[in-house]
Amino acid sequence: MLAALQARAYRKASAVRTPVMLALSATLWAGFSLCASAQEFTVELQASSRSQTQTARNSQAAPTRPVLPTGAGEPIRVHWFASNAEKGPAISDVTLHVFLEKENAIGQAAVPKPSAQAPYESALVMDFEPGARSTGDFSLQAPEAGNYLLRVETIGASKKLGREYFAAMDVKIQ
Amino acid sequence: MRSGVSAPERPRLADRPIFLPALLAALLGIVTPPLVRAEHFDIKLLAAGPDGVTQEAYADQSPPECGLNPRPVLKARAGQKITMQFIMTNVYPHGIAKNAGVHYYVVREKEAGQKTLPPLSQGVVTEGTFTFNLKPKARIGAREHFVIREPGVYLLRVESQRTQRDHEHFSAIDLLIQ
Numbered sequence: 001m002l003a004a005l006q007a008r009a010y011r012k013a014s015a016v017r018t019p020v021m022l023a024l025s026a027t028l029w030a031g032f033s034l035c036a037s038a039q040e041f042t043v044e045l046q047a048s049s050r051s052q053t054q055t056a057r058n059s060q061a062a063p064t065r066p067v068l069p070t071g072a073g074e075p076i077r078v079h080w081f082a083s084n085a086e087k088g089p090a091i092s093d094v095t096l097h098v099f100l101e102k103e104n105a106i107g108q109a110a111v112p113k114p115s116a117q118a119p120y121e122s123a124l125v126m127d128f129e130p131g132a133r134s135t136g137d138f139s140l141q142a143p144e145a146g147n148y149l150l151r152v153e154t155i156g157a158s159k160k161l162g163r164e165y166f167a168a169m170d171v172k173i174q
Numbered sequence: 175m176r177s178g179v180s181a182p183e184r185p186r187l188a189d190r191p192i193f194l195p196a197l198l199a200a201l202l203g204i205v206t207p208p209l210v211r212a213e214h215f216d217i218k219l220l221a222a223g224p225d226g227v228t229q230e231a232y233a234d235q236s237p238p239e240c241g242l243n244p245r246p247v248l249k250a251r252a253g254q255k256i257t258m259q260f261i262m263t264n265v266y267p268h269g270i271a272k273n274a275g276v277h278y279y280v281v282r283e284k285e286a287g288q289k290t291l292p293p294l295s296q297g298v299v300t301e302g303t304f305t306f307n308l309k310p311k312a313r314i315g316a317r318e319h320f321v322i323r324e325p326g327v328y329l330l331r332v333e334s335q336r337t338q339r340d341h342e343h344f345s346a347i348d349l350l351i352q
Contacts, residue, residue, distance in 0.1 A: 073321070122316035126306045127270075138302030141320055 041084055041091075041128075045152045045167035048077045049142070056167040065107055066169040068150070074142045076171070080152040081135040084128040088161075091128040095155040098122045098136060103149045106170045112149055119143040128157075142173045215334055215343035216263040223250040231345045236333070240289045240346070247286055247348045252325045256349065260332045261315040264308050266339075274308035275335035277301075280320065283329045286348040292329060299328060308337060322351045 044057040049070035056066050070076060082096050099114040099121040114121045120140050126132070136152075153166035217233040229248040234241030250256055262276060282297030294301065300320045306312075322328060328351060333344035 116317075117319075118317075120316075120318050122302075122304075122314075124276075124304055124306055124314040125312050127309055129307070132307055134304070134306040136302070136304045138316075138318075139298075139300055140318060141300070143319070 041082070041088060041154070041157060041161055041165050043082045043152055043154065043165045043167045044080060045150065045169060046079045047150055047169060047171070050074055054169050056169045058165060059167045067106055067172055068169055069172045069174065070142045072142055072145050072173050075139055076142050077137075077139050078150065079135070079137045080167070081133060082128075082152070082154065082165070083133040084130055086131045088128075088130050090130060091157055091160045093125060094128050094157050095123055095125050096134055096136070096152065097155055098152045100140070100143075100148050100150045100171065102143075103147050103170070106147050106172060108149075111151065111168075119148070142171070145173050147172055214264065214266040214337065214339060216265055217260060217332065217343060217345040219260045219330070219332055219345040219347060220258065221248045221330055221347045221349065222257045222259075223248055224254045224256075225250075229347050231347050233343045233345055235341045235343050237341065238289070239291050241344065245287060245346050245348045247350050248330075249350045249352065250322070252323055252351050253321060255319050255321055257317065257319050258330055259315070259317040260345065261313060262332065262334065262343075264310060264312045266337075267310045269310075271308040271336065271338045273305060274337050275306075276304045276314050276332065277335055278303075278316065278330075278332040280322070280328050280330045280349065282324075283327050283348070286327050286350060291331075297328075303335075322349065325351050327351070 040058070042058055044055065046053065046055045047068050048054075049068055051070075052068055054066035054068045059065065068076070078098075080098060082094075084091060099118050101112045101114045101118040101121075103112050120138070122136065122138075124134065124136075126134055148171040149168060150171050151166055151168040154164045158164050215233055217231075219231045220228055222228040227248065229246040231246055234243045248256070258278075258280070260278065279294060279301040280299040281292050281294055281301075282299075283292040299322055300318060302316065302318075304314055306314070328349040329346060330349055331344055331346040334342045
């Protein structure tokens with residue numbers, strides 16, 4: 001009798017508990033997701049040629065990157081930003097490194113190291129307090145025909161965030 | 175503060191080591207670059223032509239908008255590749271200037287050494303801006319190759335913006351394209 005009551009009570013409690021647990025889990029998951037995204041450092045890159053605009057944001061080491069086609073000598077307009085989350089940790093001495101450098105093939109996995117002949121390279125260093133943001137905006141003339149990598153990357157963010165961040169796209173100049 | 179010092183026949187800019195390692199090395203204190211001390215900003219601006227001639231300019235301040243020091247002149251031919259490079263260092267030791275900026279550009283001007291800034295509404299060859307929180311000892315640098323296709327006189331200038339002081343710093347070189 002007691003066992004039956006206990007079993008019934010357990011089933012009843014279980015019936016109530018399961019949806020509550022599911023709702024709680026969903027809430028926690030949503031909360032964690034929001035937290036993760038709120039704490040994420042963001043790097044975004046946008047480039048425009050006469051005919052197209054491409055955007056890359058917090059790229060991963062995936063084989064596919066956006067491709068911006070343009071012609072040699074034509075203007076390319078580039079805009080990038082890097083921002084720390086409102087609730088992110090303060091990160092000191094982060095270098096924001098931006099470059100356009102020739103690569104062997106569109107989408108290649110290896111990141112070319114910018115040489116002195118790189119058509120464009122820049123770097124700036126700043127401390128990223130929570131919510132801090134840095135931006136860059138520049139125009140350049142598309143260099144000679146070939147495949148190029150346009151990339152903005154952090155150097156020094158990993159000491160607080162565990163990894164570096166970047167955004168990249170290929171530029172195909174004909 | 176020093177400005178307008180030209181240094182002809184220097185090694186080609188393109189032959190020098192890439193500038194990010196140099197910048198990072200300087201930031202780490204491994205190398206002390208031979209920058210000239212200015213009140214708030216050290217600036218070293220270089221322009222190099224394809225024949226190996228390089229001109230250098232250092233920090234001046236505005237107002238007046240074109241400063242007090244004469245600008246060096248780099249001569250090149252239309253269609254030749256020109257390399258510009260600058261490194262700016264904030265030597266003001268106090269506080270952070272939020273939302274400060276750096277602006278650089280190459281724009282056509284009427285004559286070499288003119289004392290007014292040409293408008294950026296036309297004749298711009300290249301232009302760029304950075305916005306960031308400027309902290310003591312911060313460094314900002316860029317290098318870019320470009321080609322000027324029309325003969326004329328052009329102004330290459332890099333300048334600080336919104337540093338929350340009563341003046342800004344800049345460095346400039348005239349480009350005489352024949």
